Amino acid sequence: MIREALSSSYNLPAVEMLERVGIGEFLNLAQQMGITTMQQTENYDLALTLGGGEVNLLELTNLYATFARGGKWIPTQLVSKVVADNGKVLFEATFSEPKTVLDEKVAWLITDILSDKKARIPTFGEKNALVLTKPAAVKTGTTTDWHDNWTIGYTSDYTVGVWVGNSDNHPMKQISGVTGAAPIWNQIFEELLKFGAAGEFVRPDGVSEVEICAWDGLLPSESCTERYKEAFIEGVEPNEISTLRQRPIYGEGTAQIVNPRQGALYEIGATKNEAIVFEISNLQNLKSLNWILDGKKIECPRETRLTCNWSPTLGKHEISAKINLDGSKVLLNSVDFEVLEYKKGL
Numbered sequence: 001m002i003r004e005a006l007s008s009s010y011n012l013p014a015v016e017m018l019e020r021v022g023i024g025e026f027l028n029l030a031q032q033m034g035i036t037t038m039q040q041t042e043n044y045d046l047a048l049t050l051g052g053g054e055v056n057l058l059e060l061t062n063l064y065a066t067f068a069r070g071g072k073w074i075p076t077q078l079v080s081k082v083v084a085d086n087g088k089v090l091f092e093a094t095f096s097e098p099k100t101v102l103d104e105k106v107a108w109l110i111t112d113i114l115s116d117k118k119a120r121i122p123t124f125g126e127k128n129a130l131v132l133t134k135p136a137a138v139k140t141g142t143t144t145d146w147h148d149n150w151t152i153g154y155t156s157d158y159t160v161g162v163w164v165g166n167s168d169n170h171p172m173k174q175i176s177g178v179t180g181a182a183p184i185w186n187q188i189f190e191e192l193l194k195f196g197a198a199g200e201f202v203r204p205d206g207v208s209e210v211e212i213c214a215w216d217g218l219l220p221s222e223s224c225t226e227r228y229k230e231a232f233i234e235g236v237e238p239n240e241i242s243t244l245r246q247r248p249i250y251g252e253g254t255a256q257i258v259n260p261r262q263g264a265l266y267e268i269g270a271t272k273n274e275a276i277v278f279e280i281s282n283l284q285n286l287k288s289l290n291w292i293l294d295g296k297k298i299e300c301p302r303e304t305r306l307t308c309n310w311s312p313t314l315g316k317h318e319i320s321a322k323i324n325l326d327g328s329k330v331l332l333n334s335v336d337f338e339v340l341e342y343k344k345g346l
Helices: 002-007 011-021 023-032 046-050 057-068 104-114 117-124 177-193
Strands: 081-083 089-092 137-142 148-154 159-165 207-213 227-233 257-259 264-268 276-280 286-293 307-310 315-325 328-331 335-341
Touching: 002 011, 002 104, 002 117, 011 023, 011 046, 023 046, 057 104, 057 137, 057 148, 057 159, 104 137, 104 207, 104 227, 137 177, 148 177, 159 177, 257 315, 276 315, 286 307
Parallel strands: 264 335
Antiparallel strands: 081 089, 137 148, 148 159, 207 227, 257 276, 276 307, 286 315, 315 328, 315 335
């Protein structure tokens, strides 16, 4: 889903979204939000969404501050006032009126997604440097070949941007946004928060919550066992009911592999001790469970009743499971997924 894709920094959904929107429209909005460096439209391709365009830290940080302001852009001012020792004001900046460049409902949805700690877990885990003591929306980024990495995030009161890299543009040794810039961002922000509490992000009018089926994002049918509430701008909520069904087993109960999903892509190499969690849907009469990866049974030393934590290896894989329900053994339908090497970053 879009929420998990953005929060967990999946590359392919970002590329697909840019293809749908169009590079011209993307650059036009970026320029309205203060980006002045990306001017040569004909030189860009879909890699633009993965760090293929040059930006500077100040402009990019102010772009994220625009989300925090509910879609209002204001030029940055490095100096607000200069006062002499005798109290005479030598300089005082004139602040521009905020310019609305983004619908406040869209800005809030982006904020809601980027501040969703649960949606980050598939990539970053539950404990990471993106979590503050106050609610914060945050995004990491790493350019091709590890030349630059970024972490930019905001609360309702502050926006902080951090860049890490070499001054001569020499690539780093596999330092990503979450391992390089994020710890610095976290420490700076926690110091800022000591000067005043950050408030909650206030949802604007015109945004509603709708329960959807996790399988396809549509309204849940009676057979949908995985549901959650998602925020939508009023008028664009899903209106179709999911037609997906779980595989029945002997007419009583249902079972399927719920993680990974069919065709899932994972990247490994950004952090240590990474794991992919295999999981089947809950079964009350389950007696035993054996996971079958690429045709072979695998051991799960940290296995719970319904899950298995697997240390991933690169390549295409097929996962299935043999289950025993009150003496009846069943092989579940297999799920194909792929593990890629982490190169271009988060």
